[in-house]
Amino acid sequence: MVSRNIAITMIFILLGLIVSMQFKSINYKQKLLEPKIAQANKLKEELFSEKDNNKELMQQCIKLERENLENEKQRSNINQTTKVLSESLETFRKVAGLTDVVGSGVIIEVDHRDGVMVKEKDLLTLVNVLNMAGAEAVAINDERIISRSEIRNVAENTFIVINGKRMTVPFEVKAIVDAKKLEELIGVYSETNQLLKIKASEDIFIPKYMNSVEKLISNVEVIEDEVE
């Protein structure tokens, strides 16, 4: 009889201990998470406000671009000289990669496969092969590749930076190019090959280069032709 009472008492004590441990641990958990949750919330707020900022800036840039386009049309209509010069301007702008273009070509998806990671050399090689096939415009994840575009690994291959913009797999490489010519050449590059999925299309849209242009011409002086 006594032993049973002792047993019951011990079970109750144990129960009490465990209940109090449970309460303590809930408290402790909350204390640990509180600063982290607070920090995460603060970061989320900053992130949203920065994204909003960017959206707003983007809209303003688009508006200014449209205005400038109008101004340019008006300017070209001033007289015959401005008309001819403006046409020339448009051509140079197109060649420089500063206009949106469409044409027939390919969409190539590049991704890590079978444990092999996509590196900057793979994208460099791919753009090179596209150029061998006569590509006239190339974009990677909507970043137009122009004469000044870099393709760089950062953060131990996790990110690749193109035109100063960070991006990661999968990479969508669009190109306006003769798809048949490309097919003939791409087989040679079996190293890059395993990372690729190619799809031909009649209607590839390739956006213009979006960054600032002034910094692309610093330190450079044009040598004027002797004969104008």
Place this chain on the structure above:
Amino acid sequence: MKLNKNIAIAVVCVLLGIMLALQYKSINYKEEVSSYEHKTLEELKDNLLIEKRKNEELMVRYDELQNENRQYELAQGDIDKNIENIKKDITKYEIISGLADVKGKGIILTIDNVEIRMPLEGEEDYNFKIEVQERELLEVINELRASDANAISINDERIVATTEIAEVDDGMIINGVKVSAPYEIKALGDPEKLENSLTMLNGVVEGLQSYQLEVSLEKSDEIIIPKARGSVIRTNLLKPANK
């Protein structure tokens, strides 16, 4: 009496069991949640950095567009000013597309193949050649671009967006033209900056030298880089996009 007591004991035991299980679960949960929160924090910080960078770039772009806009206003009614502005813009785009001869400060990087001759006893010397590879030239160009080189040429072939570099017997095809070693790579930009990025630890020059290739680098105050030949530029597949 005995039955009630037994029921009481049974209930307590069940409660005990439940408490023990809960305690065990809460320990697991705590660890999972804190690691999840940690990863989310890192991702958030990364995403914030990306947005901030985008913001900086957008601000620069915005200023530039505003400036362009102002130019139109300032030239209102002045035909000559307008013509001058168009010509200025043409010059800008000529440079970017590689269609103008240019000059400025920069660097000249020269890479050459190496022939190694190993004399063998009682037999003919063993010769072999270490040659520059296509991929190495691509990497050099990439590094130069990342260091803000605004014009680049290899053996006087202007490197533009559509330039290909194809390794062939005894050289490379660049812009449809064959060139051979030594490869003289000229780049316009800040000579210090260009030299530093090319020669940094584990950088491009070190990589080339580790393959025994001959590499030399010089800075210069005036380098001339020719424009790309007309045939290099192709645009017949491109059609203007209507948004």
